[in-house]
Amino acid sequence: MAMSGGSDDGEPMMEINTTPLIDVMLVLLIMFxxxxxxxxxxxKVDLPQPNSNNPQTIEPDKNKVTIDPTGQIAWNGAPINEVTLRQYLDATLQLPTEPELHFxxxxxxxxxxxxxxxxxxxRANITRLGFVGNEQYRNDF
Known part of the structure; x- marks a missing residue:
């Protein structure tokens, strides 16, 4: 900013210098x-905790997921929900060799x-998936 001096007659400058006020205002704004x-x-989601009381229902060579007409999911014949299915699928990936999943x-x-x-x-990144029972649809088409 340009500063104006007093007039040539030696009178004092009557304008206030606003540069320090603007600097303080900008510092306070940045701090705010x-x-x-x-x-x-x-x-917030309450995730299920792993239960060690359940027997291990994951087979090392192949597992079967079925869905009945009412929409109930079953893992190797035992009814489960979606969360438990995801836990079982994650557990199969932890095995040394990924077992086949029959759907x-x-x-x-x-x-x-x-x-x-x-x-x-x-979403569980299962790579060994097979569809079982497709022969029942062979005469439908």
């Missing part, structure tokens, strides 16, 4: 911005439920 807490959008939905099962289960299997 830094001290604002960061807004985090967190969703057999009932012909009357809703496609929406079958699609949900396939999405869970895909």
């Amino acid at each position: 911005i830094i001290t604002i807490p960061i807004q985090t959008h967190a969703v 057999q939905p009932d012909p009357n099962a809703r496609y929406e439920k079958v699609d949900e289960v396939l999405a869970i299997i895909k």
Whole structure:
């Protein structure tokens, strides 16, 4: 900013110097911005805890996932929910060799439920997946 001196007649300068005021204002603004807490959008989810009382139901060579007409998922014949299915799939990946996963939905099962289960299997990064029981549809087409 340009500074103006007094007039030539030796009178004192009557204008206030605003440069230090602007500097202080900018420093206070920066300090205010830094001290604002960061807004985090967190969703609190109660995750299931692994239960060591359940017997190990994961076979080392092959496992079978079925869906009945009511939409109930079963792992090797035992009814489970989606969260337990994901836990079992994650446990199969921890084995030295990944076992085969046989997927057999009932012909009357809703496609929406079958699609949900396939999405869970895909998100678990299962690479050895086989569809079992497709011969029942051979005369439908």
